[in-house]
Amino acid sequence: QAELEAVKAEVEAARKMIADLESQKQALQLDRDQLERSLDTAQTALSQLETQKKQLEQEIEQLNQLAVRLRRGELAILAGEVLATGVVESPEGAKPEVIRQQFERLLAQAEQRALALGSQPMPPLENAILIRREDADQALEKLQEPGSWAVRILSLSNRLKGEPVPVLVQIYPNQRIFAKGSVLAQGVIQPGLSENQIQQQLLRLLNQANQRSQEEGLLSDPITGTVGEFSQVKFLEVVQRLRQSTTPMDVKLVADTDIYTAGPLRVSFLMADQPSSPGVRQTERPEG
Numbered sequence: 001q002a003e004l005e006a007v008k009a010e011v012e013a014a015r016k017m018i019a020d021l022e023s024q025k026q027a028l029q030l031d032r033d034q035l036e037r038s039l040d041t042a043q044t045a046l047s048q049l050e051t052q053k054k055q056l057e058q059e060i061e062q063l064n065q066l067a068v069r070l071r072r073g074e075l076a077i078l079a080g081e082v083l084a085t086g087v088v089e090s091p092e093g094a095k096p097e098v099i100r101q102q103f104e105r106l107l108a109q110a111e112q113r114a115l116a117l118g119s120q121p122m123p124p125l126e127n128a129i130l131i132r133r134e135d136a137d138q139a140l141e142k143l144q145e146p147g148s149w150a151v152r153i154l155s156l157s158n159r160l161k162g163e164p165v166p167v168l169v170q171i172y173p174n175q176r177i178f179a180k181g182s183v184l185a186q187g188v189i190q191p192g193l194s195e196n197q198i199q200q201q202l203l204r205l206l207n208q209a210n211q212r213s214q215e216e217g218l219l220s221d222p223i224t225g226t227v228g229e230f231s232q233v234k235f236l237e238v239v240q241r242l243r244q245s246t247t248p249m250d251v252k253l254v255a256d257t258d259i260y261t262a263g264p265l266r267v268s269f270l271m272a273d274q275p276s277s278p279g280v281r282q283t284e285r286p287e288g
Helices: 002-071 096-117 133-143 195-216 232-244
Strands: 075-077 082-090 147-155 165-173 176-178 183-189 249-255 267-273 284-287
Touching (some): 096 133, 096 147, 133 165, 176 195, 183 195, 195 232, 195 267, 232 267
Antiparallel strands (some): 082 147, 147 165, 183 249, 249 267, 267 284
């Protein structure tokens, strides 16, 4: 009986050992499966990296070629360059042909701008600008909605001289942002400053007006980030007027006209003697 009990105990221990070994076997099988999946994943990632490497090598080669052409002055148009800007008016009940004519005029402006910058059609195509038919149809569909629309046509990529340029059409509601005479920036310029110091303060006012205009929704140039231009001659005239002043001058940057989304931002400097005591009348002198 004792020997039988001992044998039973050994059999039970053997069964437990077999069960443990079976569990270990299953765990090892899972580990092997995971390792195989990891290996497959690694091989896929490696293959993707090889593909990316080849693509990057091709891009580097293209960039090297572009750099050579840039040094030769062969780049004609930058990506994001504005080729045409305008407003399409679409009153209630406007005929589709009228809207199409306005849109086509903007496309013609973009075509002329692209040609002037050195772009050329690619035979058998006749136009230097390239726009997908579906994009043009979508733009026309949007423009036929009642309202006033600011439209910009931009280049999609850098183009070398002699190449056609693919373009993108952007459409925004053309709303009034500033009324004529609105003050966009203001500051006081003290007498006795150097010409360079005065220029820096005036440029700061122009930058403030530029930033405020963009925040209000005026379309800026994607490349320069500006919303308008100011005459260099008029700018220097303002500098000289301030240079000759012997009293502090209150300088305002005001809108010349009503300013809409499509822009451009047209402004003038308005200068007035800052009163040193109550009751002194200010004399405003517009410049710009």
